[in-house]
Amino acid sequence: MLLWAQSHGTAGAGCYARIAGLGGGLVCLLGYVNFFAWLWACQLRAFPGYRGKYKNLWLTFTVHWETLKRFVGLLTSPIRRLPDFYVVGCPKCGTSTIYHYLTLHPRIVLPAYKESRFIWGRTGLYLSSLRLRSLFPTWIQCPSGHLTFDADPTAAVAPKFASALLHRLTPNAKIIIAYREPVEAAWSMYRFRSRIKGRFDFGWTFQQMYGLERKLAQSSCWAELDALADSLDEGATSVWITPDIAFHGVNSSMLRPQRIADVLAEFEARFGQGNVLLIPFSALVSSTEATMRRIYRFVGLDAETIQLPSRLNVQPEDVMELVVSKETRCQSLTDDAARLLTAYYAEQKLKFAEMTGETFECHTDPSIGDVSQGSAASEDIGSIS
Numbered sequence: 001m002l003l004w005a006q007s008h009g010t011a012g013a014g015c016y017a018r019i020a021g022l023g024g025g026l027v028c029l030l031g032y033v034n035f036f037a038w039l040w041a042c043q044l045r046a047f048p049g050y051r052g053k054y055k056n057l058w059l060t061f062t063v064h065w066e067t068l069k070r071f072v073g074l075l076t077s078p079i080r081r082l083p084d085f086y087v088v089g090c091p092k093c094g095t096s097t098i099y100h101y102l103t104l105h106p107r108i109v110l111p112a113y114k115e116s117r118f119i120w121g122r123t124g125l126y127l128s129s130l131r132l133r134s135l136f137p138t139w140i141q142c143p144s145g146h147l148t149f150d151a152d153p154t155a156a157v158a159p160k161f162a163s164a165l166l167h168r169l170t171p172n173a174k175i176i177i178a179y180r181e182p183v184e185a186a187w188s189m190y191r192f193r194s195r196i197k198g199r200f201d202f203g204w205t206f207q208q209m210y211g212l213e214r215k216l217a218q219s220s221c222w223a224e225l226d227a228l229a230d231s232l233d234e235g236a237t238s239v240w241i242t243p244d245i246a247f248h249g250v251n252s253s254m255l256r257p258q259r260i261a262d263v264l265a266e267f268e269a270r271f272g273q274g275n276v277l278l279i280p281f282s283a284l285v286s287s288t289e290a291t292m293r294r295i296y297r298f299v300g301l302d303a304e305t306i307q308l309p310s311r312l313n314v315q316p317e318d319v320m321e322l323v324v325s326k327e328t329r330c331q332s333l334t335d336d337a338a339r340l341l342t343a344y345y346a347e348q349k350l351k352f353a354e355m356t357g358e359t360f361e362c363h364t365d366p367s368i369g370d371v372s373q374g375s376a377a378s379e380d381i382g383s384i385s
């Protein structure tokens, strides 16, 4: 080529440069297309609600901007921080409110997302320290004396696996667990999930969603996750999950994550009791400001001098990229749902009470979660699964 360019003088050299430029451009374009397709397969798997937000991924400017940010995130992983603390649950227990208040503290630096969904493949099915770092600020953005965190309550879906993974990657992290009367929280999740546009279960009835989750509960995925947790406990520093595991994790967000006794037991077993803070939903609702100051103190931040709004109710759609239908399907808990959910959580509630001495306060309806209804409904649970 060089000899050809010499024999054809400057015109030949210009032509050569153009061909090289075109070739280079094509390689970059193919690389980008490849990365884009891979990244959005991960994003949509971990966060099906994105489908409602972005109708046509390829034609949306913000999607390309997000793609570039994630590319830079992955490239610069080695100089990024790992989270100092996690809000691991439970869903529908005020985690968006907690997240919002955390963002108000001057010594807290925001992660890329409110919920990383890292354990469900946000950065691919290979889960390692470098992949996790890519979602958090660099050491320059988050210098010493500052903290960063992840508020991902989907960790409560598979607490054994999540605690084993997070403990392996960040053994000194602190853990915050908000909890709420589980029947009420599960019902809140049903109402929410059935209104997220773009999800396959948009508009579903409670029976449909309950049936799906009972079916997913039969899968061998949960045993696979437990085996992965064992390998992490034995020293593995990274694991691969499967697309099937990711699907089960993301779509089991109504029933499983309210198994509060299991969530608490798994995280305490790995991180130690002193590093786990339980936040009752009732305290968050009645004294949001004081509860947030408690959280700041727990993670080692100044809690006294900062000004806070007194009582905000932040909804997940305010802090996540979701489109939620305004139509509110059947607001109050149906008798049928109350029976099924009460039976489902009866054992967990007793176990939690034994572990902590805490009881649950109900906000929507004091009759919710009456354990006496439990045995009558246990047959229904069997028949649906």
Ligand SMILES: Nc1ncnc2c1ncn2[C@@H]1O[C@H](COP(=O)(O)OS(=O)(=O)O)[C@@H](OP(=O)(O)O)[C@H]1O
Binding pocket: 090, 091, 092, 093, 094, 095, 096, 097, 153, 188, 189, 192, 284, 285, 288, 311, 312, 313, 314, 315, 316
């Ligand atoms: N301050 C305050 N007062 C009263 N209620 C509050 C408050 N903060 C959060 N909430 C209620 O918490 C529910 C949302 O919880 P999450 O943000 O954890 O949801 S999610 O898991 O992120 O989807 C959602 O509950 P439901 O209204 O029952 O759906 C919010 O209304």
